[in-house]
Amino acid sequence: MSLKESVQHFQTLVVSFHPVIVIDTLEEERVQGLIGAACTDLQMAVFDWSIAQGLMRSPESPQNRWQNEYAPPGAKRSQALDKTTEPLDMLRHIQEISFKAIYWLKDFARHLKDPVVARQFREVANQFSHNRSTLVISGSGHSLPPEVAHDSVYFDLKLPQPEELYGAVSDVVRALKGRVKVELTPEDIHALVKALQGMTLAQTRKVVSYAALHDGRLGPEDVKRVLERKARVIHEEGLLDYFPSETNLAELGGFAGLKRWLNCAKVGFTPQARQFNLPAPKGILIVGIQGCGKSLAAKTIARQWQLPLLKLDAGRLYDKYIGESDKNFRRAVTLAETMAPCILWIDEIEKSMGQSSSDADGGLSRRLFGYFLTWLQEKSHEIFVVATANDLSAIPPELLRKGRFDEIFFVDLPEADERENILTIHLGRRQQGLAAYDMAALVAATEGFSGAEIEQAIITAHYRALYERQPASTALLLEEIKRTVPLSITRREDIQRLRAVARERFVPVR
Ligand SMILES: Nc1ncnc2c1ncn2[C@@H]1O[C@H](COP(=O)(O)OP(=O)(O)OP(=O)(O)O)[C@@H](O)[C@H]1O
Ligand SMILES: [Mg+2]
Structure with a gap:
């Protein structure tokens, strides 16, 4: 959904008598942008409230009647309305306001745990369901009590769209004017914005500022830096791990059938x-x-x-x-x-x-x-x-x-040629010349072994070789292999059951 579509969707909710809109986000600047854009079109007043500041008329609000009279001329800053920091007072106050408006209540869900506040909130919501005023709750991680949730609709604020990210990059470039050289072609800008996708605007500004100030230049090489930073952000969020290519x-040894399939499927991306x-x-x-x-x-x-x-x-x-x-x-x-x-x-x-x-x-x-x-x-x-x-x-x-x-695909225990492949990969990884090993003996001895068990035997044999100050050898390795009881023996029945089902229904990886 583009930014414009988001604004339209939000406006539609407002004009179709939805008294409470919940936006689950910590990106308040984007909520502000959304409400601001929606209200300009709708010609509705906007108020925002936080427990710290109380209720105030948003500076961008059309026909801002409550501009601070004492503010210097041209100043945009509004002043909070008297005695509106407490949730209950604020709700009573807005019940008295007779014109249509949007009331943006920041982090309000937590206050709805108080039964008196929840009740008052529902009365306001009920009143608004007739007159098109709307309460917007933003914040993250707090669920609403069921009776309030009933009157509410969730608005899914998607991650920043390319045009918003582009705007954030432009802001940074403007703010750093004179201090950094911008050397980006239109294609580079496109790549940079693509790399930024998935980040919040605040993260975007930080990453781009860092990339620019780090060497006094914003160039094509920064796309990679942004991707690395994004990997870290993704990791810190804890849901996904990112392995850059x-x-x-x-x-991977063996899996010839899967590898063939992949080669063929790759054309599907062209x-x-x-x-x-x-x-x-x-x-x-x-x-x-x-x-x-x-x-x-x-x-x-x-x-x-x-x-x-x-x-x-x-x-x-x-x-x-x-x-x-x-x-x-x-x-x-x-x-x-x-x-x-x-x-x-x-x-x-x-x-x-x-x-x-x-x-x-x-x-x-x-x-x-x-x-x-x-x-x-x-x-x-x-x-x-x-x-x-x-x-x-x-x-x-x-x-x-x-x-x-x-x-x-079904993966069975590796066959002889695959075991040879696996042995080759893992011995090679331990800097071993293969010529010194009796591959045929090792392949035969590892029948019924999984790749992981083969690798483990190689590792243990190498520990022993290091400890005994002798070179690793076929004999040492064979000893380790003999000492291992593979899963194919300890869990024979499970494996046979799996095989019986999987072999006839799925495609083998080899
Ligand atoms: N075909 C193979 N080629 C190379 N190495 C292998 C192969 N199969 C297993 N290994 C080694 O064994 C290790 C464990 O394998 P992997 O984690 O991929 O198994 P898995 O099938 O996912 O097992 P699990 O069901 O326990 O998750 C790998 O990191 C690799 O070192
Ligand atoms: Mg696994």
């Missing part, structure tokens, strides 16, 4: 595919045995396609205060959309949207799942979802239905 060095009205690939689900490279595969896809990788931290979705989880999920998805084209990796999807937890959490995981399915079906951004799962029985069957994902 430059630092992704994942190396302009030629758009010409033929082909949709971009939606995503894949990788189901399989523990430690066999599912998570690694997600990283490898991002590497192969040279796209940024965002990992959704499902645990963190629930971590914060419950009830906020839906919002957290939406926020994560919106952030991911600002990074498109990118890979959104949902590791162990059954844990966040599985069936088993549905009763325990009052249906929250079902709701999240429903939201996710709709989003997956309708998403218009170029976001490729890679979901992984171990426990097939916990995955809601809807997710496995054809058409949800482009493909569902």
Whole structure:
């Protein structure tokens, strides 16, 4: 939704007798911009209130009748109305105002916990539902009491739009005039604004000011700096982990079938595919045995396609205060959309949207799942979802239905040639010349081992070699391998069950 559309939507709510509009945000400057723009058109007065300042007529308000008489000529600053800092006094006061106005109450939800304030608030709301005045509540993290929520409508203030970000960049450039050189072509500006998407205006101003002041210049190289900063912001918010494509060095042995599929699917992102009205690939689900490279595969896809990788931290979705989880999920998805084209990796999807937890959490995981399915079906951004799962029985069957994902892959224990690949990767990573190893013996000895178990045996053998001050060798490694009891033995039945279902329904990764 563009800024203009947001303003129109807000105006429509106001004129269609919605007495209470709730905007869940901490970005007050944008609420101010929105209300200001809406009211100029509507020719309505605007008041704002905070517990610290009381009720005052907004300076931008049309026909500002309450301008401070004592202010110097031309001064815009209004003065608060007498005795309006207390919520109850303020509500009684606005009940007496007879002309149409918008009352923006900052951080007001917390005051509605007081039953007297809540009651008075409802009376005002009731009065406003007849005369088109509107109460706007902004703030974050506080829910409304049910009787107030009933009269309210939520307004979703989307993240800043490109034009707003552009405006913020222009503000910074103007403010720093003379101190920094701006060397941006129109394409650079476009790239910069794209890199800024997903940030708030305040974050944007900070990042851009820093990038400019750091070396006295705002140039094309700052786009990268902004992206790095955004990675940190995304990480600090705690819902997504960001792996930039430059630092992704994942190396996956085997998975030849998946790699072939990916090479083919990649064309789905090209302009030629758009010409033929082909949709971009939606995503894949990788189901399989523990430690066999599912998570690694997600990283490898991002590497192969040279796209940024965002990992959704499902645990963190629930971590914060419950009830906020839906919002957290939406926020994560919106952030991911600002990074498109990118890979959104949902590791162990059954844990966040599985069936088993549905009763325990009052249906929250079902709701999240429903939201996710709709989003997956309708998403218009170029976001490729890679979901992984171990426990097939916990995955809601809807997710496995054809058409949800482009493909569902099954990862079994690695076969001989794949084990050789995995051994080669992990020995190579420990600076080992392969010629010194008896690969055939190692491949044979690791039958039934997962990639993770092979890697662990290599690590342990190397510790021992270092400790005993001898070079690592086939013999040492074979000893470690013999000492390992792989999951394929300890959890034989589970694995056989998974295989029986998955082999006939899903595509093998090799
Ligand atoms: N095919 C492979 N090629 C290279 N390394 C592998 C492969 N499979 C597993 N590994 C090694 O094992 C580690 C664990 O693998 P990974 O985390 O991808 O497994 P997983 O299938 O996601 O397991 P889990 O179900 O426990 O999450 C990897 O970091 C990697 O070092
Ligand atoms: Mg994993």
